[in-house]
Amino acid sequence: MPRYLGALLEIGLIVFCLIEAIQAEDGRVRNLPKWAWILLILFIPYAGPIAWLVAGRPTMSSAGRQVPWPSTQTAGFPEYERPRQVAPDDDPEFLARLAASDSTDLRLLAQWEADLREREAKMRNAEAEPDDGTDTPPRPTGP
Known part of the structure; x- marks a missing residue:
């Protein structure tokens, strides 16, 4: 071998x-x-x-280069024709979408809190009303 x-x-x-x-x-x-x-x-x-x-x-290095010099994203565009890139925090449309989303979330949160308060009030009222005593075991009293 x-x-x-x-x-x-x-x-x-x-x-x-x-x-x-x-x-x-x-x-x-x-x-x-x-x-x-x-x-x-x-x-x-x-x-x-x-x-x-x-x-x-x-x-x-020679096999990987497909773009002629200069190999930038905006090669060949004059300065005034280059696509404008705006950061998200400077984009008014993006900020408007965030504000709309925030207001929707705040409304939903207020609705949930109101529902929770309503359920708690119903539970307090149910505890305060006298039971007929048929199915509910007596509550233990404190020492």
């Missing part, structure tokens, strides 16, 4: 680098044309694939 390990490593390296070189975009390949890298990988064992990994493969 150890004597086949070198051949398997070479074949795996060639296949990996060859697939990567074929799939790379022409403009992103470094130092040589794409076809030259493919030939180098195929005909020079070990050195070709390793050279591709070191010197020919597109780098992450």
